Amino acid sequence: MSLELKVKLFIEKEQLLQQDDHLLVAVSGGVDSMALLHYFVKAKGQWGITVEAIHVDHMLRGEESAEDRAFVQKYCDEHGVYLHAKAIPIPEIMALENGNTQLICRRERYQYFKEVMQKTNASKLVTAHHADDQLESVLMALTKNATINSMQGIRSQRFFKGKSLIRPFLTVTKSEIREYLLKQGLDYREDASNSKDTYVRNRFRHHVVPLLEAENPRVTEQVTHFTKQLQEDDAYLMTLAEDVFSRTVKRIAGNTYSMEIEAFQLVPLALQRRLILILLNYIYKDSNTIQSYALLTSISKLCDTIAGNAEVHLPEGFIAVRRYGKLMIQKKDPLEGQASLEKxxxxxxxxxxxxxxxxxxxxxxxxxxxxxxxxxxxxxxxxxxxxxxxxxxxxxxxxxxxxxxxxxxxxxxxxxxxxxxxxxxxxxxxxxxxxxxxxxxxxxxxxxxxxxxxxxxxxxxxxxxxxx
Structure with a gap:
């Protein structure tokens, strides 16, 4: 089956596109994103959509990354695609924040995506995540933080700043993408950092994935089916959990929640975990915090018994407290131990x-x-x-x-x-x-x-x- 047909069927099955959608395609200049942009340039008449491109120069590779932007601009000019582009001084931001390079790049890149989507009123942001990315994500989650959410891998679509982010290539492999682009007679830019083992994803890509593919050449396809089944099962269980949550957990005020532990203990374990995940979703915005196995486990253990009092300190100044058979999660009193005496x-x-x-x-x-x-x-x-x-x-x-x-x-x-x-x-x-x-x-x-x-x-x- 050709890439075009596989992607078309996937888009239809997942309902990723609607008539008159205005797409903003994220393009780095690499093989994946160039193939993605070209696919939609060819198919926009078929789908009845508008296509624009967006590119970010992170300024990490000097003249080389500036050439990536020129390369993408040349393609867009030749194919009548409007390109939104911006150079973001990541090295300067890193010097100020001393943070993780990849996280800073992602934050700044998606902030720019958000700004352009609002300015152009684009309905959907499109990224080139593919089946190999899915396999790598599941493997990384398995070795780092194997929670319900993380093991479901990358989703075909999600909400993004009031709009949608879609991933139409999630069912095709890297080799299929490269073969498609070569057949179209198109070139792409190779990021030299992709060949280095500096990043965790690269190490899995270079050393772990080849071993699995040697055992089963279709391992990427198998993992794609596996994550889809997990997502479908979890969606059903979350529907049940949300119903239980509305009857079990009380929102007192702001970010303060309470629940009777005995009522929680009557709920099946599969739903107990999801009740806590729903609660964390209300409290936190950061997906890494929400998906933390340690956080999930520590709150679950508080609910193992109604005897005695105990508390667990959570990220961002929250505290989970077990008192008199009740669990309460709220912001820790910043004046605890030195309460304000103002009258x-x-x-x-x-x-x-x-x-x-x-x-x-x-x-x-x-x-x-x-x-x-x-x-x-x-x-x-x-x-x-x-x-x-x-x-x-x-x-x-x-x-x-x-x-x-x-x-x-x-x-x-x-x-x-x-x-x-x-x-x-x-x-x-x-x-x-x-x-x-x-x-x-x-x-x-x-x-x-x-x-x-x-x-x-x-x-x-x-x-x-x-x-x-």
């Missing part, structure tokens, strides 16, 4: 004060209390303003805080109160406390009120605290 004044003239946790407080004189001020969830606490002088304040806890409770001769340490009331450890340093003018704790909002408050009015009570 927030509580208004004294019928004004509402909203706290960081969403609770609202209002202090009113008892004669001014009206039903219009109360919601179905409001709590009312009465007190005597001569014993608890206004205004009141709110702050978080500090070392040694205590509170006097009704029926007790001595004030109770807040650290003990938080334990008794089963307040999660990671929330204690930010829990709002109601404070008197003398910096004494008179209430732990939403947990316990001190001895100066009562839920029914006493003879001398003249003021009300509303908590909603």
């Amino acid at each position: 927030k004044i509580i208004a004294t003239a019928n004004g509402w004060t909203t706290l960081a946790n969403g609770e609202r407080l209002c202090v009113v004189k008892l004669p001014d209390l009206s039903s219009e001020m109360l919601t179905d969830t409001a709590q009312i606490f009465y007190f005597n303003a001569s014993k608890l002088k206004l205004p009141l304040y709110v702050r978080v806890r500090k070392e040694g805080d205590r509170m006097l409770l009704k029926g007790m001769d001595q004030p109770k340490r807040l650290s003990r109160l938080f334990i008794d009331e089963k307040i999660p450890l990671n929330e204690r340093n930010s829990w709002p406390l109601l404070i008197s003018q003398y910096d004494e704790v008179v209430a732990v909002i939403g947990v316990r009120m001190g001895m100066l408050f009562s839920t029914t009015p006493q003879p001398n009570d003249d003021t009300v605290l509303i908590v909603d």
Whole structure:
């Protein structure tokens, strides 16, 4: 079967193209991308599409990489294709960041792709990944990070900045691509770095893949079928997992999620792993972080039991905490261990004060209390303003805080109160406390009120605290 027919059938099966698509074909000048561009130049009438090309000079090989751009420009001029091109000073960026060359190149290259797609309103970015790339990707994943996602290899299409990225050559091999280009009588540029073993992919390409092909010349085709089956199976299991996720995991606020561990344990293991992957997808943008086997395993182990308390520190300042049979993932409190002691004044003239946790407080004189001020969830606490002088304040806890409770001769340490009331450890340093003018704790909002408050009015009570 010819390359043209294989690619056509693959595009139809995967539904990669639609009538009137505006394609932006990424072209380096190498054999793969030149064949890709030429295929679409020839087939654009057949598909009813618009084709433009985009090229990035990473400025890593001096005059040689500048010649790559000139080579691509010459082809585009001869075939009536508009070329978007840019030279990006990768050596300068590397000097500033001291990062990984390939990662920096990829980041800058795709940022430029994004800019051009937005400017031209192109519907799809097209890259020349092929079946050999698929084989190499699976082998690399197997030896480095064999997770559910990574073993599925390269996908034929994915979302890219609100548009699509498609890979129509994913079903053809490197040798088929080279043979196609030679038959078309076209030349290409050879990147000298491809022959070096500096990069991991090159080492697999030069040393591992030939051994596998010696055992089975069709190994690339076999791996293509294997990844496709994995992708299809995973898509079905993810549909089931998303349904379970919606019933099991609660989003509290922002990037804070919680779930009952016992409910999680009732879910089959295959779905448990995917529940965690869905959660990581909500929290992180970096695919390497999401696909980390160590991260997946550490969170799974937290859910092995509901006994005891434990926590795992995650990337980017997140923390996974097991407390009282519940798993919670949230941003670690940056002030943990040195909680801010800044006071927030509580208004004294019928004004509402909203706290960081969403609770609202209002202090009113008892004669001014009206039903219009109360919601179905409001709590009312009465007190005597001569014993608890206004205004009141709110702050978080500090070392040694205590509170006097009704029926007790001595004030109770807040650290003990938080334990008794089963307040999660990671929330204690930010829990709002109601404070008197003398910096004494008179209430732990939403947990316990001190001895100066009562839920029914006493003879001398003249003021009300509303908590909603």
